[in-house]
Amino acid sequence: MEIVLQTENLSKSFGSRKIIDNISLSVYAGEVFGFLGPNGAGKTTTIKMIMGFLGIDSGSISVCGLNLKKDYENAMAQVGGIVENPEMYKTLSGLTNLKMYARLHDGVTPERIQEVVRLVGMEQRIKEKVKKYSLGMKQRVGLAQAILHRPKLLILDEPTNGLDPAGIRELRDILKNLAHKENTAVLVSSHLLAEMQLMCDRVGIINNGKLIGVKQINELLDDATVTPRYRFYTSEAAKASEILSSDYSVVLKNVTGEYIELQIYENKVPDINFLLAGGGVPITGIHKVETSLEEAFLNITGGGISIA
Amino acid sequence: MHKLIALYINEMTKIMKKVSIIVLLSIMLVLVLGSGLLIYASQSITSSVGYRDGSYALDSKDELQMVKSDLENVNAQLANENITPSERAMYEAQKTDYENRIKQLTFAAENGFNLNSSSYRANALNEISAYREQQKTLKEGDPEYTAIQNDINTLEKIIQNKDFNGYIEYSRTKMNSATISADEKKVRLETLDLRLKYKVTGEDKNTNYYENLLSQIENSKLSLISGMTIDQTPLTMESRTRTKESILLNEYKLQHNLPDKSDKDNIKDMGFSVMTNLGTTCILILLILLAGSAVSNEISTGSIKSLIIAPVKRWKIFTAKCLSLLSVGLFSLLLLYFFSILTSGILFGFNTGSPYLFVVNNTPAELNFYLYKFLYMLASFVGILVVAAFALMLSTLTRNTAAAVAISIPTFFVGSTISQLLSFFKGEWKIFIPFNHLNLESRLFPNDEL
Numbered sequence: 001m002e003i004v005l006q007t008e009n010l011s012k013s014f015g016s017r018k019i020i021d022n023i024s025l026s027v028y029a030g031e032v033f034g035f036l037g038p039n040g041a042g043k044t045t046t047i048k049m050i051m052g053f054l055g056i057d058s059g060s061i062s063v064c065g066l067n068l069k070k071d072y073e074n075a076m077a078q079v080g081g082i083v084e085n086p087e088m089y090k091t092l093s094g095l096t097n098l099k100m101y102a103r104l105h106d107g108v109t110p111e112r113i114q115e116v117v118r119l120v121g122m123e124q125r126i127k128e129k130v131k132k133y134s135l136g137m138k139q140r141v142g143l144a145q146a147i148l149h150r151p152k153l154l155i156l157d158e159p160t161n162g163l164d165p166a167g168i169r170e171l172r173d174i175l176k177n178l179a180h181k182e183n184t185a186v187l188v189s190s191h192l193l194a195e196m197q198l199m200c201d202r203v204g205i206i207n208n209g210k211l212i213g214v215k216q217i218n219e220l221l222d223d224a225t226v227t228p229r230y231r232f233y234t235s236e237a238a239k240a241s242e243i244l245s246s247d248y249s250v251v252l253k254n255v256t257g258e259y260i261e262l263q264i265y266e267n268k269v270p271d272i273n274f275l276l277a278g279g280g281v282p283i284t285g286i287h288k289v290e291t292s293l294e295e296a297f298l299n300i301t302g303g304g305i306s307i308a
Numbered sequence: 309m310h311k312l313i314a315l316y317i318n319e320m321t322k323i324m325k326k327v328s329i330i331v332l333l334s335i336m337l338v339l340v341l342g343s344g345l346l347i348y349a350s351q352s353i354t355s356s357v358g359y360r361d362g363s364y365a366l367d368s369k370d371e372l373q374m375v376k377s378d379l380e381n382v383n384a385q386l387a388n389e390n391i392t393p394s395e396r397a398m399y400e401a402q403k404t405d406y407e408n409r410i411k412q413l414t415f416a417a418e419n420g421f422n423l424n425s426s427s428y429r430a431n432a433l434n435e436i437s438a439y440r441e442q443q444k445t446l447k448e449g450d451p452e453y454t455a456i457q458n459d460i461n462t463l464e465k466i467i468q469n470k471d472f473n474g475y476i477e478y479s480r481t482k483m484n485s486a487t488i489s490a491d492e493k494k495v496r497l498e499t500l501d502l503r504l505k506y507k508v509t510g511e512d513k514n515t516n517y518y519e520n521l522l523s524q525i526e527n528s529k530l531s532l533i534s535g536m537t538i539d540q541t542p543l544t545m546e547s548r549t550r551t552k553e554s555i556l557l558n559e560y561k562l563q564h565n566l567p568d569k570s571d572k573d574n575i576k577d578m579g580f581s582v583m584t585n586l587g588t589t590c591i592l593i594l595l596i597l598l599a600g601s602a603v604s605n606e607i608s609t610g611s612i613k614s615l616i617i618a619p620v621k622r623w624k625i626f627t628a629k630c631l632s633l634l635s636v637g638l639f640s641l642l643l644l645y646f647f648s649i650l651t652s653g654i655l656f657g658f659n660t661g662s663p664y665l666f667v668v669n670n671t672p673a674e675l676n677f678y679l680y681k682f683l684y685m686l687a688s689f690v691g692i693l694v695v696a697a698f699a700l701m702l703s704t705l706t707r708n709t710a711a712a713v714a715i716s717i718p719t720f721f722v723g724s725t726i727s728q729l730l731s732f733f734k735g736e737w738k739i740f741i742p743f744n745h746l747n748l749e750s751r752l753f754p755n756d757e758l
Contacts, residue, residue: 051616051617052616052617053613072619072621073311073621074619075619076617076618076619076620079617079619080617083613083617084610084613085610087609087610087612087613087614088611088614089322089325089611090609090611091325091326092321092322092325096321097614100318100321100322100614101618103314103317103318104311104314104315104318104618104619104620105618105619145614146617
């Protein structure tokens with residue numbers, strides 16, 4: 001697979017504080033790469049460095065084999081994206097904004113502009129001034145601007161901000177389409193973990209400026225789900241846990257007033273159910289707990305960190 | 309290069325949508341039109357009063373009436389028998405004075421000139437009466453008495469024959485026998501030659517102006533000889549050159565009968581200057597507003613991001629911003645120029661104003677009025693550009709529009725005050741303070757008279 005973005009030993013300090021510490025990662029053509037981390041982990045700083053907003057203290061960034069420092073204009077011609085919020089000239093129309101951006105790239109035709117406007121579903125209001133747009137509409141126009149010049153590398157920082165559920169779904173389809181059909185490398189950062197789970201092919205997890213690991217999304221989920229978990233809902237959870245505590249093949253995960261949570265394989269569910277019923281515990285429901293990326297994430301980053 | 313052009317087009321697209329540009333250009337046009345109308349109105353007010361350039365001379369006929377009534381009063385007093393002898397003597401003396409004055413005024417009126425003007429005939433007549441006074445102290449038959457009588461006869465003939473050449477000839481012989489230094493005598497004789505050459509008889513409309521030019525020439529020449537200015541400070545090399553140039557230019561004005569720029573008749577020149585000066589101030593404020601927000605505004609609204617993501621180097625972004633400011637400035641300047649021509653043309657007529665005079669290789673030369681005004685505006689635009697660049701720098705460094713604008717606008721206006729302050733200090737370092745050098749126009753066009 002073709003490497004589109006490569007960072008090597010990337011570091012950045014603000015004053016004495018090290019924000020980015022030795023990050024090396026590669027993003028390939030045709031994949032959606034998720035950049036995951038709690039607030040202040042260094043996601044946006046890394047993205048800003050890749051997009052030329054911030055200088056690099058040490059290390060290197062190359063896009064399509066072009067060094068960002070040495071061949072800035074050619075390297076940046078392959079990059080499109082949105083950092084934080086999509087910002088446009090508010091007194092101008094969305095279309096004028098797109099036209100202005102198109103002027104700075106080679107080979108963007110008026111037809112291409114119409115095409116991306118249609119793609120993001122903004123045909124109706126593209127001629128209105130940007131200051132009349134909602135945040136979601138700005139996101140759409142921002143996305144149109146980011147993919148206007150068919151970049152090899154598309155970088156989106158928190159792209160689902162301000163989008164309604166339908167919009168998020170559309171965005172997901174657009175991004176997957178770009179990556180899998182047009183062979184674009186897409187780098188997405190987000191803290192909406194459920195979103196990442198649906199969107200990304202690979203995920204890089206960053207915490208305190210360090211890249212903790214890069215995994216295929218399936219791998220990551222498998223890591224966190226060695227054994228499935230089941231919840232047995234009952235009004236007498238304490239009694240139930242008492243009954244089960246003698247059975248060493250059962251791992252008790254969680255006991256609350258409403259249910260007990262057990263880490264067991266599927267074939268053991270009828271046995272446990274029988275055991276509890278025999279012990280006089282009324283079971284009102286049994287539920288398999290789906291492991292989310294969130295849990296995997298918490299497992300890897302060490303749990304306690306808040307992930308807004 | 310094509311990236312720079314694309315950036316430039318983008319910058320112009322953004323700038324055209326700014327409200328400040330429309331507001332300030334409208335203010336500029338309103339100010340130009342308003343000041344033009346104001347000057348036009350003031351012209352019609354002053355001309356209806358009949359007041360002209362401060363050189364109000366009492367007409368001889370009017371004075372004759374006044375003196376005659378004064379004489380009647382004195383006669384009435386003398387007819388009164390109750391006055392003391394000393395009072396009587398006083399009135400007698402007054403009576404003689406009035407009678408003499410009446411004689412002179414009648415003579416002047418008969419010969420058609422104003423005794424109170426600087427006409428050569430008025431001068432001659434005044435000289436005659438001075439001689440008559442002198443004669444009274446002498447006896448008839450005295451050689452001095454005869455000499456004076458000869459002079460009186462010559463002067464009387466000059467007046468009767470309106471003989472201007474004769475008057476100059478007479479003045480020249482008088483000057484030759486005067487007891488002054490040879491240098492001064494030479495200068496005074498040269499002035500008489502100029503007077504003859506350009507027919508400065510003192511009897512036409514612009515007399516005061518021409519007399520003024522002549523005396524300026526004479527003073528300049530004298531100060532070149534003495535090496536001192538009129539207020540007794542030594543001439544520097546620079547002021548020596550300037551003095552020489554002013555002699556050439558003043559003579560050129562006499563030779564070509566050029567109008568007086570400070571004269572109310574020359575209101576067009578003044579009107580045009582007022583219009584363009586007000587207009588360039590508006591352009592200054594406009595450019596400072598635009599330059600002061602050029603970078604900081606993009607940063608505060610975040611729109612700079614779409615510039616940074618684009619595959620263009622930072623210096624190209626900045627250069628495009630500079631170029632867009634420059635073109636907005638030049639556009640406003642051209643708008644101001646042509647609008648001023650139109651306004652002043654409609655109000656004061658399109659015929660060209662008085663040209664700018666300057667000296668090249670010791671020869672006076674003229675610069676067409678409109679061309680001169682255009683170059684003058686371009687020169688003053690350079691100072692504005694320096695301040696705008698300063699605002700752009702502040703905008704980039706502080707990332708704060710308000711700070712950039714608030715510091716830059718006073719910089720331009722207090723520049724002259726700062727240079728005055730600096731003049732108290734000694735040393736060459738002063739030349740590196742830019743505020744001293746913002747008014748390029750006054751250095752390029754030192755002979756500007758408005």
